[in-house]
Amino acid sequence: MQNINDVILKSGLFTEAQLKRANSEQLKTGVSLTEVILNLGYISKDALFIGISRQLGLKYLRFNDFPKALPKFNYPAIQFMKQYNLVPIGKEGEKYMIAMSDPTDTYAKEALNHFLNSDFTVYLSSPEDIREAISQYFENSSDSSNLMDGLHEDEAEIIDDGSEEYVHQLRDVSHEAPIIKLINMFIIKAIELLASDIHVETGNKQLTVRYRIDGILIEAETYPKKLQAAIISRLKIMSKMNIAERRLPQDGRIKLRVSGREIDLRVSTLPTLYGESVALRVLDRGTTSICMEDMGLNMNVLDQIKKLINMPNGIFLVTGPTGSGKTSTLYAALNKINSKDIKIITIEDPVEYAIEGLNQIQVKPKIGLTFATGLRHIVRQDPDVIMVGEIRDKETADIAIHAALTGHLVFSTLHTNDAPGAVSRLLNMGIESFLLSSALIGVLAQRLVRVICPSCITHYYPPKEILDKLIQDNEPFAAFKGAGCDACKHTGYGGRMGIFELMVVNEDIKTLITNKASTDELRSRAELSGMVSLRTDALSKVTEGFTTIEEVMRVTKEEDNDDVLL
Numbered sequence: 001m002q003n004i005n006d007v008i009l010k011s012g013l014f015t016e017a018q019l020k021r022a023n024s025e026q027l028k029t030g031v032s033l034t035e036v037i038l039n040l041g042y043i044s045k046d047a048l049f050i051g052i053s054r055q056l057g058l059k060y061l062r063f064n065d066f067p068k069a070l071p072k073f074n075y076p077a078i079q080f081m082k083q084y085n086l087v088p089i090g091k092e093g094e095k096y097m098i099a100m101s102d103p104t105d106t107y108a109k110e111a112l113n114h115f116l117n118s119d120f121t122v123y124l125s126s127p128e129d130i131r132e133a134i135s136q137y138f139e140n141s142s143d144s145s146n147l148m149d150g151l152h153e154d155e156a157e158i159i160d161d162g163s164e165e166y167v168h169q170l171r172d173v174s175h176e177a178p179i180i181k182l183i184n185m186f187i188i189k190a191i192e193l194l195a196s197d198i199h200v201e202t203g204n205k206q207l208t209v210r211y212r213i214d215g216i217l218i219e220a221e222t223y224p225k226k227l228q229a230a231i232i233s234r235l236k237i238m239s240k241m242n243i244a245e246r247r248l249p250q251d252g253r254i255k256l257r258v259s260g261r262e263i264d265l266r267v268s269t270l271p272t273l274y275g276e277s278v279a280l281r282v283l284d285r286g287t288t289s290i291c292m293e294d295m296g297l298n299m300n301v302l303d304q305i306k307k308l309i310n311m312p313n314g315i316f317l318v319t320g321p322t323g324s325g326k327t328s329t330l331y332a333a334l335n336k337i338n339s340k341d342i343k344i345i346t347i348e349d350p351v352e353y354a355i356e357g358l359n360q361i362q363v364k365p366k367i368g369l370t371f372a373t374g375l376r377h378i379v380r381q382d383p384d385v386i387m388v389g390e391i392r393d394k395e396t397a398d399i400a401i402h403a404a405l406t407g408h409l410v411f412s413t414l415h416t417n418d419a420p421g422a423v424s425r426l427l428n429m430g431i432e433s434f435l436l437s438s439a440l441i442g443v444l445a446q447r448l449v450r451v452i453c454p455s456c457i458t459h460y461y462p463p464k465e466i467l468d469k470l471i472q473d474n475e476p477f478a479a480f481k482g483a484g485c486d487a488c489k490h491t492g493y494g495g496r497m498g499i500f501e502l503m504v505v506n507e508d509i510k511t512l513i514t515n516k517a518s519t520d521e522l523r524s525r526a527e528l529s530g531m532v533s534l535r536t537d538a539l540s541k542v543t544e545g546f547t548t549i550e551e552v553m554r555v556t557k558e559e560d561n562d563d564v565l566l
Contacts, residue, residue, distance in 0.1 A: 004052075004102045005033055011051040018042050025291070032085065034101060035127055040294060041495075044454045045126050045487065053124045061089070061099055063129035064486060070137050076115055078138050084108040085127045087134050096120035101127045128487075131192055179230045183238075186221055187265070187280075191258050194495075196282055196323070198265075200235065202228055202275035214450045214496050215323065232269070232276050239267040247271055253350070254280070266350060283352050290353070292332045295325075296497035296546070298537070300530075304504055305444065309333045309411075314441035315404040317391075319416040324447050325498055326413040327352060330387055333411060334358060337385065346387035347374040363389070371396045379403050388412040394429045401431060404439040418534065419443040419503035420522035423513055437505075437513035445501040449538060449551040452480055453488035462549050480545040497546060499538040499555070503531050 002010075009019060014037070026036045034052075038045055046062070053060035066089050081087050085101035086108060096116055100108070103122045112120065125133075186209050190198045195211035207228045209221040223231065236243045239252025254265040264283040269276045292302060308316050316333075318326045331353060334344060338357045349363035349371070359381075361374055371388055372395040378386055379399070390413045391397045404410045416422045422443045426436055459478045482492025503509070503526045512522055527533070532540075535556040541547050 003104045007052055007055045007104065008033060008037070011055055013043060013048065013051045021291075028290075032102065032127060038126075039495075041454075045128065046455070049124055049126055056103055056124065058103055058122060058124045060124045061129075062125070062486075063132045066099070066129075066133050075138070076112065078134060080111070081134055081138075082131070084111075085130050086112070087125075087130050087137065089123070089133065092121065094118065097123060099123045099125040099130055099133065101125060101130055135189075135192070179227070179234050182223075182227075183231060183234050187256070188258055189220065191263055191282060191284065193489075194284075198280040198282065200231065200278040200280070202232075202272060202277050204274050207231060212323075214491075214493055215448055216450075228275055232278060235267065235278050235280075236269065239265075241267075241269065246276055264352075290328065290331045290335045290355070292336050295329065295332060296541070297500055298532075298540070301500055301502045301532070304502055305333070305442075306336070308442045308504070309337055309409070311409060311441055313404055313407050313409055315400060315410040315412065315439045316441055317412055317414050317422050317443045319414045319419060319422050319443060319445045320447060321415065321417075325496075326446065327389070329444065329446060329498070330411050330413065331355065334385070334387060342384040343382065344385040344387070345378045345381060345383040346389070347371055347378060348387070348389035359383075372399060375399045375403070379406075379408070383408060385409045385411070390414070391426075394431070397426055397429050397431050401435050401439045405435065416445070418519075418523070419445040419501045419531070420519045420526060421445075422503075423522055424519050427516060433514050433516050437510040440505045440513065442505055443503045445503075445534060446498050447534060447538075447555045448496040449499055449541065449547045449555050450493035451495045451497050451546055452548060453482040453485065453492055453494040455487040455494075456483040456485035456492065457481075457545065458483050459545075466549055466553070479542055479549050481548045481550075492548075497541070499534050499541065501531065501534045501537065504529065 005023070008014070014022075018037075018040075022033060022036050022040060022042070025031075025040065026033050029036065031039070034048060037043065037048060049060050070088065070090060075081075075088055084105060087099050088096055089099050090097045096118060098112060098120045100122055101124070102108070103124060109122070187198065190211050193211060193213055195213050196215075197212040199208075199210040199212070199217070201208045201210065203225075206225055207223040208219060209223070210217050211220050212218075233243045236250070236252070238254045239250075241250045241252045249271065250269045252267045254267060256263040256265065266281040266283060268279045268281075270279070292305065297305065308314075318329050320326050327348075334346070335355060338344060338355065340357070343359070344357070345359040345361070347361040347363060351360045351362045354360065361369075361378070363369055363371060363374065371390065371392065375386070375388055375396060376399055386400075386403055386408050388396065388400055388410065391400060400410050400412055414422050414425060416425050420443075422445075423436065423440070427433060457480055459480050462479050482488060482494075484490035484492050488494045503522070505513070506529055508525050508529065509522065512525055517525075523531075535552065538547065538552040538556055542549055542552060
């Protein structure tokens, strides 16, 4: 019997190159082929599943086509439904109706047949819509209010008297089933919504959980103050932290498997006025692209970066604020040059994704393994390429510069607003200008902008007052935005892409660096040499229908209006 890959191949919706790329990504991530194709942006969800439905002769159902509620009968386990992306959606007489994202999965169908002890009709639906249905049918009934009812008042509220008994009470309550379910629920929900971060914040009267989705924080849940100690303690136990220590910040890590995907949560606690707050960074390899062609780079910049990362030596920097995708860009660059004939060593904090063929080191400051000490020893290991997670101080910068000058290709990140600003930052750290000009080969500044939802994209004419803030030649032109639909949870956006500014260090730039020229002088010379600013790159993505003017203003608001022309 044909499998889903064969069906997609016969659909004629994709080129051979696109399918080869999708199959390669599937092998790396373990995510279903349909989800990989959608993540790569080759086609809309509806177009993909309509094409599959025609090949299989099955009816395609969207989430809106599902019934609002299900009749009562014996359902499969939620974990089974999530693992195989299927959900019962009702009965026709004595025959069950089952929505599946992969109707060619014979094992899942045989298991269902055995469980239901009955025939069933299969309908085609997307994994996203099936997950939404599972959540609505089977998980909303176990929401936080019901879970909190499972906690007795005297179990939930514990008075902190600083004693050893208090710590024991915390540990006991954090192992209560309702607390475990509560935390599992908001973590799984965050992962399914593709949140990059989960913020558990303590207030005067309540505990608030917020998700960062596509760079924007949204409030997800609020809990009574009485649950604060139990929730925070449970998260600390899961992260292997010391629950008795509440005065100092702590760091930890949680490893999970959700719907067959390996998920890492990087956890940080911080003591605040009303108790500890917790931030969890979601590291999901299945949703992260490590291919340069998928990052949103225009072809000219992509070609220049490929030349830079294939140079025999020098230092290449990626700059931008926290959460702008710098590490993902470095992974993509390393993945591009990774081969059996070169040795690549990285030192990171933390190692976010393991890549075959790389020697990756985790920073451990408690035992003295910092970026600087690790980098000093890496150089003695005869590497061809070195990646330093971040240049934070003069010592690390010095070693990285000297490594670049002694025949190594060095990649690293730096926190600056733009590409020319990286030079000033390193000079301010105390790096000699003549050394920097000899070692630096290029700087890539980047941000992430939200992408317009392809299911509800529409064009409109932006008002003149908005154009006046962005461009000089503000003649009316058609821009794009998302109207809001079920697919994007009525936000108008779905996913993010990069905007970039690449400064290639040519002879003119080298001379300016040696002479300690200002950032403005470096920018002017770089733009004369062909550098496209962040805002100009962002505006080009507006005219191409990828993002909105509002996103450009939000992400590039620090730039001057005078620099921009459309």
